[in-house]
Amino acid sequence: MDHINSTVTGLMDIFQKRMAEFEEKLQGAPVDSPNTSALAADFTVFREFITQAVIGLQQQIELLAKTVDSMEMRGRRNILLLHGVPEGRDEDTAQVVVGVVKERLRMDGFTADDIKRCHRMGRSISSSKSRPILFKLRDVTVCYNIWFEKTKLKNTGITISEFLTKSRHDLFMAARKKFGVTRCWTRDGCVYVLAPDGSRHCISSVAELNTLQLRDTEGSSVQATPKKPITMTRSKRAAASKK
Structure with a gap:
């Protein structure tokens, strides 16, 4: 979708550039020529038509992109990301998640059976930086319970975010x-x-x-520029007292 947007934007830029060049040549043509006047009128109509067509195409692409994004996000509603948990060799990521949820969030009823899918995200690049754990819950209610209890992770170095x-x-x-x-x-x-x-x-x-x-x-x-109080210098106050 981003590629389509960039393509349409590039076409719009090329169109504007070519139209500007043509308009410049048109303005240099003899003014008293009837062909020039007719061509100028046709050019104005054509430019307006193409501009509106490209704008309409861009709006349709934006609407399509929002629709696709909304559908993709709907499919991720049961998925959460667990950040800040040290990564171990041959670890069972599901058990890692269960341990955090039980110990940190104090949800004793949570088990590995509540997890539908679980894995570390991306490739391991550095041993000093742990990759986040993606876990998908079977029940959206369990997902909401974990989400609302994530405040208990404050100041622990562990966080939970949406995917x-x-x-x-x-x-x-x-x-x-x-x-x-x-x-x-x-x-x-x-x-x-x-x-x-x-x-x-x-x-x-x-x-x-x-x-x-x-x-x-x-x-x-507007709020940061209050009216300054009127102040008078010593000489002005003296002059005013003599009046």
Whole structure:
């Protein structure tokens, strides 16, 4: 999908460049020629048609990308990622997850049978950095229980996160960078941001994130410039007292 978007964007750039070159040549043609006037009118209509066609195509691609992303995220709703657990040789990742859930989250009824699939993500690159463990739960209720109990992992070096799609993960990282780690979180695959005024926002695109940041920046700039108190110098106060 990203490749299609970049292709359409590239076509739009080429179109704009060629149209600009043609318009420049058209403006250099004799003005009093009837053929030039007709060609200029046809060019304007053609340029508007192509521009609207490309914009419509881009909007359809964006809608399709959101639909595919939503379907993919729906298939990940029972999947969680466990970060910060040391990686051992010939380990049983399911038992590692069970140990964390039982000992750290104090969910004694949790067993390996609750896990449908479990493995470390990616290739082992460095022995000093442990890979996250992906585990898929059989029951969405168990998944929610683990998610709501993950606050017990605070200050342990171990964290639990959702298995976001690439676009949502990139959006989440961008939101944390702009608003801070403590003001951003995810829930059911959705990215939430807590604005400085205390309002909560669910964002689904970088455009929404930029709009939210711009609005908060403008609001803070208005509040950050209070009226300065009127002060008078010693000479002005003396002159005023003589009047």
